[in-house]
Amino acid sequence: MDASQTTTSGNSGVKITPGTPGGTPGGTGSPESKGKGGSPKGTPGGTGDGGPTWEPRGELYIRELPAVVNVPQEQCPAVQKLGIEGVVILTVQVRRDGTVKDVKIAKDIGHGCGKIATKALRKAKFRPAIATNGQPADFELRYEYEFQLGD
Known part of the structure; x- marks a missing residue:
């Protein structure tokens, strides 16, 4: 991880290292899956937020996994106050x-x-997953966000 992905802001001495997508990526494993929940009443197949239907793909149907574009770096007060570190x-x-x-x-x-x-992750931006057909696809992944004391 390069220095542009870590921060030591002010005199806190707290270093935040946002993780990367990795480990065991998720997905539903079923290309027919529509994700959790159903369609809101009156909007067949809709998400209720005006966007396209959530249709996550399993890894088998993905050529390229999502890639991090930007993840805000937030500090947890417990890291400095209590010496808590972890992922x-x-x-x-x-x-x-x-x-x-x-x-x-x-x-x-x-x-x-x-x-x-x-x-922080709710505000993040990713390069979307690319399905085997070359089109962008919905995807669920595992992300590790690391908190550690700075030097």
């Missing part, structure tokens, strides 16, 4: 336009750090 693992749903649809905490380190990482 928050998040499940991130990336739409075919690279925006984030939803973020859920898969593994938290506590002390509010999970909520802070979730907030």
